[in-house]
Amino acid sequence: MPLKPLFGCWLLLLFAGGHVFARQEQFQFSQKHGLPLIWASSEIEREQAEFLQSELLNWLDASLPIYIGPSAPKSFFLKLEINPSGFENTYFKIQSLDSGISLVAKDQLALSFSVSTFLEILGIRKYTADFTYYPEDKTIVFPKNFDKSYQPDFDYRALFYPEAYDQSFRGWHKLDWHIDDFGLWGHSFSKLISTKEHFDLHPEYFALYEGKRRSESICMTNDGVFALAKKNLETLILENPGARYFSISQNDGVIHCVCGQCKSINDANGGPTGALVHFVNRLASEFPDQEFATLAYQHTVLPPSEIKPLTNVTTIYCPIEINRGQAIPEDSRSEFVGNILEDWQSVNSKTFVWDYTVQFSHYLSPFPNLHVLQKNFQFYKSKGVKGLFVQGYGDIPGDFYELRQYLLAKLLWDVHLDFEKEMEEFLLRFYGNASEYISAYLSLLQAGQQAQDKILDIYSGPIAQSKTFLAPSYMDQYDQLIKKAEEATESDPLFASRVAKVRKSLEYVYLEQAKYYGKNDFGMFQKENGDWVVPSHLPLRVKSFAKDANQRGIYEIRENGPSPDLYVHEWEHIIENALLENKVENFYVTYLTFPSPEYQGNGPLDLVNGIRGFLDFKIQWVGWYETDPELVIKTGGIDFKTVQIGFLEDQRQWIFPPENVRVFGWRKNKWKLLSVKHLASLREHPEVDRKTIDLKIKKAHRFEEFKILIKNQARLPHWTYRKDKMPMVMLDEILLK
Template sequence: MENMINTFFCTLMLFLHPGCNSAKDIVLVENGKARHQIVLPAEATPAEKRAAGILRDHLTKMSGATFRQVSENAYREGDAAIFIGNTGHTEKFGEEKIKGEGFLIATDDKHLYIRGGSGKGVVYGVYTLLEQYFGCRKYAAGPACTPSKKTIGIRPLITDQQEPQFVYRETYYPAPLDAEYQEWHKLHSFEDLWGLWGHSFFKLVPPGQYFSGHPEYYALVNGKRQASQLCLSNDQVFRIVTDYFRKAIADNPDAIYWSISPEDGTGYCTCDRCSLADKEEGSHSGSLIRFVNRVAAQFPAQQFTTLAYTYTLQPPARTRPAANVIIMLSSIDAYRNQPLASAPSAAVFRKALADWKKVSASIFIWDYTTQFTNYLAPFPDYFLLQQNLQYFADNGVSGVFSQGSGATYSDMAELNAYLQAKILWQPKAGIDNTFSDFMNGYYGPAAPFITKYLQALARNLQSAKVPLDIYGSPVNNHTDYLSPAAIDEYSTLLDQAEKAAGDNTALAEKVYKARLPLEYTVLQQSRLYGTEKYGYLVPSGNSFVPNPKWAERVKRFVQQAQKAGVTELAEGGLSPEAYGQEWEQLLARPWLPSLAFRKKVTLLHPFTPEYTAKKEATLTDGLTGGKDFSLNWLYTYGNDLVATIDLGQAQKIGGIQLNFLQDARHNIFLPTAIIIEVSTDGQSFQPAARQAVGAVAEEDFSAHVETYKLAARANARFVRVTAHCLPQMPAWRGNDKKPAVCCDEIFVN
């Protein structure tokens, strides 16, 4: 299937990489017959044997030729050969060690030589030979594109030595989960390199096992032990951790890295000993680095990673990370519409990187290239990828984990993975050629239009001068680069791409995948527009009903998302099936009339603009929200919601209905009390109703909506609703942010 998809490109490769460029070329295969044999070292390593097999299989697939493979001690001097690995014959090009997983591709006037450094270097060399010299390509998971050539040649006197800029290179998208793709593009996987990865405190000392009997193993927060982080000054914690590693390392001796890292969140320990360490070091990373160094000293042959993230972002003033401790620094707070080297939002990250460089020679970056709250939202950072990775390289970073959408499909996932893989290997390589190569090879005749679509997205983002937030929403960009006018522009280009795909079903499917983010944006924004133009509701008498075409449109989107490999629409979010069910419920829900519909709202405290696209009108637009706090909720951070609605004239009211969201993961909690007041003049308000809300449940991280109905019989023009925000974050939530309160609609009847 993939070869059929790439017929256009493979045909082009015959012209760009002909079998023999001139009479002086070294001819490896002539008219389907191998002229060379493959020669391996007498004691070939598994990597060298694998490299030979990969080359042999692809050359055979290209030409039909059968290659003889021999050991160097059985090789007859003078026969034409492809020498793979550290053979004696390869020494003519120098015996110096190739850096890391680098490789050498070389030719003299008769033979071809491929030698690798450590690890899979020789395998990377073979894949590079296939791609750069023989025209093979692998753009995504599935079979590679292998052009048909009965005669295969290569130039003489080549010396191509490549060495990686970064010792650790991972781009986290669906395609690199394919084993061949990963090797082809010289990528790593944390599953392969790490014996223990990521946020690891509770993997080392599980609260379910220890907290009830030994709360002192965990952080002291606001005077109470909480299972939010570990107490790093506790000697028993140190013993448990070292015991864990002693067994885990013995069970997995090939693992290169081991993580000792805080959980995701704050809630750090403030006991006397931890606090003293942090005070002496001038940073909360002080107690962390002291602890990690202490563990690392017990296992000098292993390498340990720890996170510089949230409260541990800044380095300690006195203690340097040990030689076998690697700092993994997060860039999570930076927006992605500007290069990290200059973006104001990345200033804290840049300072942290500069400061960590002063104390550590081993720094990895945990970077982000997708929108975690909406994986399918257009995320036009495509043309900034090289600048950011080059910035890391220029600043001595030795490894990069570029976190995309993981196993689920997301906006331009194939392109993102391909570009990042190439740049991670050689950050200074010409990215324009790589981009064009991918677009032409993967999209064929549709490439010019999809290229223009991506360029228009990026151009409109820059013109809008708005943040590109990894926790943003396409709904909040409905007035800028994802406005209806901009969407019309993009749709026209994608229509042209579909037309260019013609009857090529496989290519048309690729275009549909590229279009999914735009369709997702239209569906999400239709919830915001609601009863207005571009909304999913249309007038019906004095009410509104769903657009009769909307159910089929949602169904088609769900089917295409499933086919594209979308498993969740957000990090920990809905599957396409669940999204479709959510829409079914929404379309079946009758629209509720309200005396407050489209009436003016005045707020005492400001809303949070990043999450409140319709501003004050959110409370009277006739629309309710779901479990997504960024859509149709008025988000008030750290303050009570105090909203006054002007009904336009004094009239009889009988009650108030409101919804509030509970989503502790995003620091959103139900109000502690709801108070209704009424007035005829807007100056003097009288109490009309009051309802207390139950205490916050312990350890409740589920997102759910609660509805409250309050009887409030009165004659009034003005209705004031006060929802008291939780005064402080529950201790179990484990961070030092303020709680928020979210209300979606105030129905007055």
């Protein structure tokens, strides 16, 4: 439906050859009343003149003629002009004159921005690369005496979402594209100094950390490293002549060199950023006409106290750990963000932010953070941030990616736009008659998230939020709203398909939570004739979900995660192997030391519920961090010969098998040691794996209770060591055999 007029009533318009004679509040043009021509001052403006002509033709079903020349035409015109003078602090200007409407810009790029802005003033919207909205009323209405200059709130505006791969979408929304703009992007040490080529021959090129040379980072004070990095940069600059920036940044991790020279620089600058900026400056000084960037990330998040980045170095601050459920200026837990930005501004006015706006662990799971986006961008602007790289789903069409990327693109240009109005219009035009139900669904998600004072993390998901906004009571309400949306669009295949994608997000939550709930309500198992079974409809739902995901181009369920087809395979493996026969199923288990609050699962019975733990540490596992698991199981004198305990090994998540396990039996008012198992030394093991430990027990029937003491690893092994991390031990099924 068309927008309601934004201006007051206009007076009668009289035309002769396109000229406007009568005074009025607005200009009005249509095929019936006459159309203006498009005036390009020279051939330089022709491309944008033709683009404007094309878009107006799509809307008005009429082609406006293009006139090219320095002299003003006699007809009313839409003028396009590039004029570098007078645009020191602005990109372009749009004015309405008695004889026409003028779009004047400082350069070719700014002129393209002015054209899309003008089209938006007329009510046209580019919601996706394939969906441009044109008002139903085919009338150009533009205010008289309009005079406005435009400039963006951020100088650099990059968006990493599916539609950003499309040049027409980027161009319309005035977006930069980091893939083209950076000749070397992101974490780049491994690209500058190849571990494969140099580690064995020159271990001194790499970080000395915890007494060993580590391939994860480089020594930033080594002259050989500098010479090699300079040579490789020279090659990259020649190979990428159009690149604006080259990133010189640590790899993704906290390993950094603490050799004598690096440590000396770091000590003088208050932390590891000292050696990094020293290294970046040294390289940047060799290429004074080239712009460079470096990440303020994890251990390099704070600026150095003595060294300042050179003028051709941009800092990109990455606040990866903040709460995404509450706006930064309104959350005391995120107060540090402002402090860090102010500190960086004091040493480098060229500061960008790498903002994270989606849930990377579950691309399809609901992530209610839309309400914080505008306030966060306004906050960044207030702190002097010059550019934003907004990371989303990349090229994967995740949950509500269409709405997210559109709103974010608009905010990157203007942080003070009418956010609610833009979202309302998008929902109406993208979901049709279902818009009110989709809007209600988004509002309920937000209300559910805000009802709990719990951090919304970019590595959250259906399990972590199963007691908050994805709890069963909320899931039922979401289901009802989406049913209404489906009913409202059942006669329109396009809108129905868009609603179906929203439904698939809820379906994904259901499937993930079914594994978590297990034999409880909403779980994947149900009793039939006294036996636990997987209902026949569940594998069909999994396959249907995967088929739809494949058809929509969702080739990855989560960051570095399985494809839809592999997701089906994982489910098939779970269905085939999850159920176990356990003599103490649902026996009484008491914790002597409690697991970590976020890894308690469904309680102590998760350890004896007859379900094997999966490879996802959030499902059917119970975890202890910074403490040793100690628990008691009441067996009632049943006989068995072996205690088998399942452990998870996921070294990327700092989850390891324990050092040892001891089992005691309670008899004659005291604990008697029955069995001890010492595990082998840890080895580097990148795959996620489930391990079991068997402990032999003699005459188990003589004991009513058994105490299990598990000794966690004392410290992380050197290949995963982080100063702020400790090993975690995770248990699943305890079997008596």
